Amino acid sequence: MTLHEPIAIGRLASPRPRLAEILLWLTPAVAYFLFPDNLALGVSIMTYAVAVLALDLALGYAGIVSLGHAAFFGIGAYTAGLLTIHGWREPLTGLLIAGAVSLCAGFLGSLLVVRGKDLTRLMVTLGLGLVVFELANRMSGITGGVDGLSGIDVAPLFGVFEFDLYGRTAWWYSYAVLFGVFVFLRVVLASPFGLSLRGIREGGKRMPALGASVESRLRVAFTLSAGLAGISGGLLAQTTQFVGVDSLSVPLAAEFLVMLVLGGTGRLYGALAGTALFLIARERLADLNPVYWEFWMGVLLMAVVLFLRGGLVGALARLWARLRPASEGGAR
Amino acid sequence: MSGTSSLFSPEAGAALSTKGLTRVWGAFVANSDIDFALPTGARHALIGPNGAGKTTFINMLTGVLAPSSGQVFIGGEEVTGLSQEKRVAKGVARTFQINNLFPGLTVLESVLLAILERKGEGDRWFRPLRAYKPEIEEAMELIRDLGLEAQAGEETQRLAYGKQRLVEIALALATRPRILLLDEPAAGVPAGESAEVFSVIARLPREVSILFIEHDMDLVRRFSERITVLVAGKILTEGAPEEIMSDPRVREVYLGEGHD
Amino acid sequence: MTSVIGVLFDGLAYGSLLFLVAVGLSITMGLMNFINLAHGAFAMIGGYFSVWLTQKTGLPFLATLPFAFFGAGLAGLAAERLLFQRLYKASHLDQVLFTVGFVFSSIAAAHYFFGAGQQFVSTPGFLQGQLRVAGVDLGKYRLFLIAVVILLTIALHLMFAKTRFGAQVRASVDNQDAAAGLGVNVGLVFSLCFALGSGLAGLGGALGVEVLGLDPTFPLKYMVYFLLVVVVGGAGSLRGPLIAALILGVFDVAGKYFIPQAGAFIIYVLMIALLLAFPSGLGGRRA
Numbered sequence: 001m002t003l004h005e006p007i008a009i010g011r012l013a014s015p016r017p018r019l020a021e022i023l024l025w026l027t028p029a030v031a032y033f034l035f036p037d038n039l040a041l042g043v044s045i046m047t048y049a050v051a052v053l054a055l056d057l058a059l060g061y062a063g064i065v066s067l068g069h070a071a072f073f074g075i076g077a078y079t080a081g082l083l084t085i086h087g088w089r090e091p092l093t094g095l096l097i098a099g100a101v102s103l104c105a106g107f108l109g110s111l112l113v114v115r116g117k118d119l120t121r122l123m124v125t126l127g128l129g130l131v132v133f134e135l136a137n138r139m140s141g142i143t144g145g146v147d148g149l150s151g152i153d154v155a156p157l158f159g160v161f162e163f164d165l166y167g168r169t170a171w172w173y174s175y176a177v178l179f180g181v182f183v184f185l186r187v188v189l190a191s192p193f194g195l196s197l198r199g200i201r202e203g204g205k206r207m208p209a210l211g212a213s214v215e216s217r218l219r220v221a222f223t224l225s226a227g228l229a230g231i232s233g234g235l236l237a238q239t240t241q242f243v244g245v246d247s248l249s250v251p252l253a254a255e256f257l258v259m260l261v262l263g264g265t266g267r268l269y270g271a272l273a274g275t276a277l278f279l280i281a282r283e284r285l286a287d288l289n290p291v292y293w294e295f296w297m298g299v300l301l302m303a304v305v306l307f308l309r310g311g312l313v314g315a316l317a318r319l320w321a322r323l324r325p326a327s328e329g330g331a332r
Numbered sequence: 333m334s335g336t337s338s339l340f341s342p343e344a345g346a347a348l349s350t351k352g353l354t355r356v357w358g359a360f361v362a363n364s365d366i367d368f369a370l371p372t373g374a375r376h377a378l379i380g381p382n383g384a385g386k387t388t389f390i391n392m393l394t395g396v397l398a399p400s401s402g403q404v405f406i407g408g409e410e411v412t413g414l415s416q417e418k419r420v421a422k423g424v425a426r427t428f429q430i431n432n433l434f435p436g437l438t439v440l441e442s443v444l445l446a447i448l449e450r451k452g453e454g455d456r457w458f459r460p461l462r463a464y465k466p467e468i469e470e471a472m473e474l475i476r477d478l479g480l481e482a483q484a485g486e487e488t489q490r491l492a493y494g495k496q497r498l499v500e501i502a503l504a505l506a507t508r509p510r511i512l513l514l515d516e517p518a519a520g521v522p523a524g525e526s527a528e529v530f531s532v533i534a535r536l537p538r539e540v541s542i543l544f545i546e547h548d549m550d551l552v553r554r555f556s557e558r559i560t561v562l563v564a565g566k567i568l569t570e571g572a573p574e575e576i577m578s579d580p581r582v583r584e585v586y587l588g589e590g591h592d
Numbered sequence: 593m594t595s596v597i598g599v600l601f602d603g604l605a606y607g608s609l610l611f612l613v614a615v616g617l618s619i620t621m622g623l624m625n626f627i628n629l630a631h632g633a634f635a636m637i638g639g640y641f642s643v644w645l646t647q648k649t650g651l652p653f654l655a656t657l658p659f660a661f662f663g664a665g666l667a668g669l670a671a672e673r674l675l676f677q678r679l680y681k682a683s684h685l686d687q688v689l690f691t692v693g694f695v696f697s698s699i700a701a702a703h704y705f706f707g708a709g710q711q712f713v714s715t716p717g718f719l720q721g722q723l724r725v726a727g728v729d730l731g732k733y734r735l736f737l738i739a740v741v742i743l744l745t746i747a748l749h750l751m752f753a754k755t756r757f758g759a760q761v762r763a764s765v766d767n768q769d770a771a772a773g774l775g776v777n778v779g780l781v782f783s784l785c786f787a788l789g790s791g792l793a794g795l796g797g798a799l800g801v802e803v804l805g806l807d808p809t810f811p812l813k814y815m816v817y818f819l820l821v822v823v824v825g826g827a828g829s830l831r832g833p834l835i836a837a838l839i840l841g842v843f844d845v846a847g848k849y850f851i852p853q854a855g856a857f858i859i860y861v862l863m864i865a866l867l868l869a870f871p872s873g874l875g876g877r878r879a
Contacts, residue, residue: 065684065685112868116867119684119823120823120867122684122688123816123820123823124867124868126816127816127860127861127863130816131857131860134857134860138853138857250812251812257692258689258692258693261689291700291703291704292700294700295697295701295704297693297697298693298694298695298698298699301690301696302690302694304689305686305689305690305693306690
C-alpha cells in the first residue's frame, strides 16, 4: 500500500555507489593492464575528465554556460608548474595549491558571472577567458609566453614513486585524483546544496519564492567548479611536465563543452564518457590530419545537439528505460 | 505593531497591509493608491475583471515587483524594500497563476527542497539528503495531506495538470507561511477538481492568513469570508460575500465584462 | 593632436566595418532570440569568395563585392533553412553549442580549401594611399569604407522604415505571435533577414580583408567583437549596434596605438565592464 514512499525516497540522490558503478570504476584498471602502451592516453583522459566534471557542476547542475573554464584550468596548470620550477616539488600539496588558486580566481569571476542573464553571462565567461589568456601571453617573463613553461620537475609521489617515462605513476596518480574528485562531487550533489542547484536549473524563477538566494548558490557552484578545473590543470602540468598557453585558450574551453555535451550534462558519468570518447576519437582521427579532426568535431557537435539529446549517456538511459518498462510499471 | 514610525501606522492586527501602493508602467497605471489590510486568519478573496491589476498587486506584496510608490507591511513592519527571499523568511508564501515548478524534480524532491530552504539547510554540502529523516517525513506528510502520495516519486512534469496545481500549493505550504497568497489556485483545473483544490486550502489552520485571486464566483462565495473588488487598478469596494455579490456596481463590472 | 584625429578616423573606419558585419546578427538575434556564434563564418565566406574570384577570374576587387554579398547571403539562406531554423525553439545552450560546432567545421573547411595563411587582395589604385584633409593624412581605402557603410546604413534604415518588408520585420521583432496573427509569414521574414544579414556580413568580410585580415580562424578571432556589438548595442535595432560598433572600433584602435603592450586586453576588460553596466544593452529591446 505505502510502497510509494520508499520508492520516492529511493529516487533521492545518494552518494552510495551501486554495484554497476563499482564495476565501471574497475574498467580503467583493466585497461591499464590490457593496453600498457597507451598509458599516456589514459592519463590525458583522466586528467581532462576532472575538468569536464568541474564544468558539469557549473553547466549541468547550476546551468551556467561557461566558455571561460579553460582560464581556471590554465591557472591551475601554471600554478602547479611554477611551484615546481621555484622549488616546491611535492605533487599532492602542489595540486591542492593549484586548486586553491583557481578557486580564488573562480570566486572573483563568480562575482561578475552570476549577475547577468544567459547571453550576458556567456559573454562574461568568454571575456574572463580571453582576459586571462591575454594576461598569460603578456606576462611571458613568468609564464614563458608562447613557448610555454618547461622544466617542470615533480618530486616522487609520497617521496617513493617517481613519475616515470612510461607514465605508470602518472596513471595511478590521475586515476586516484579523478576518483577523489568524482566522490567529492557525488557527495556534494547528494546534499541539500546539490538539490538546490538542481532546483535552480529546473525552476530558477521559483527558487526566490522558496526563500533561497539563487545568486549566492550559483556563486558557490561556480567557485567550486573553477577550483576543480584548477586541480585538473595542475594534474596536466604535473603529469606532462609542460604547460602551454593553449591550456588557457577559449578553444580549449569550447572543447570541454563538447566533451561534456557529447557524454551528456548533469549526470557526472556523461562527463567521463564524453571525455574518453572525445579524446580517443581525436587520437585516431588526428593521426590522419588535424584539420579533418576539427571539421568532424564540429559536425559531431552539431549532430549531438540535433539528434542526441542528453548526450551519449542520456541516450543509453532512454534505451535502458525502453527495454525494461515492465519492471518500472511493476514497482508502481 | 513593532516599532515602525507611527506616521504610517498600518492597520492594527493586520497580518499584511499596504498603504498607497501604486505601480505605473509608462502611462499605464496598473495599481493606483491601494490601501489594503489582510487581518490575521483571514480568508480573503481578491476579484476583478481581467487586467484589473490583481497579479501586479500580489507581485508587489511578495517583492517580485517594486512599487512605483507606496508601502507594504508585514505584521506592522515595513518590508517595501525587502527582496522576495527576505519576505519568504518573514512568512509570506505564494503560488503562481501559471505553474512555476521544477519539472525535472520529483514531487518529494521539490517539497523537500522547499523545506530544506526554509530551515536554512540549502547551502549544506556534505550531509546526504537521505540523512534528513524528519524533513523527509514532514515532506511526505504534506504530500499525503494533498493527496499526492502516489505521485511522490514522479517527476512533476509527468503529473496531470490538476496534480501540478496541488504541487504548487504544497511548495507554498512547505515554507510554513503565516500569509499565503494564491494566484488563481484552480486555474486550468477541470471543473470537478477545483473544489478539491479549495478544500485543501480550507483545511489550513487559522493562523495562516489567506488572500486568493479567483474568477469562479461560486468558489469565491464558498471559501471567502471577505472580498475585495479591484477594477482598473483601484479598489472598487470591499465587504462580506453577500454584500459584494448584491452590490450593483460589482454586478455591472462583471456583466459588462461578459463574465457569469 | 593629429595622431588623435588619425586614430579616431581609423577607429571609425574599423567600427563601421564591425557594424557592417554585425548588423545582421543584431537583426536575427532580435528577431529569433537566437544566439548565433557562427555569424563570423558568413563574413569569412564573403571574404574568401571575393579573394577566390579575383584570383581565378581576374575580376577587379571592387567588382567581386556584389558576389561576396550574394554568395554569403545564399550560404546564409541555405544554412538557415537546413540547420539553424531547427534551433529557434531550442535552449540557448543548444544554440551556443550548435553554432560553435558550425564555427569549428567552417574553420576546418576554410583551412582545407585555402590553407592556413593570410589572404590578400589588391585594392584599385585610386583607393591606395592617403588623402590630406586639413593637415591630417586619411587613408583613402578607409574613407571609402566609411562612405560605403554610411550609404548602406541609410539604405537599411529606409528599408526598415519605409518598405512593407521592413514593417513586417519590425512587427516580428516586437511580437512574433501578433505579427503572425496579422498575416505576416514570420518564417519567411526570418529566412530573408538571415540571408540579408549573412550577405552584409559577407560584404563586410570582403571589404575587411584589407583591414581585419582573412585566415581560417577569422570566425573565432572576431566572434567576441561581433557579439559585443550586439550585446552592448542591444539586439533588434540599428542605432544601438552602430553606436556600440563605433565605440568599440575607436577604443580598440586607440588601445593598440597608445598602449600597444596591453594588446587586446583593453577591449576585453571594456567588454566585461560594459556588459555589467548595461546588462540589457545600450538601446535595444532585448538582451
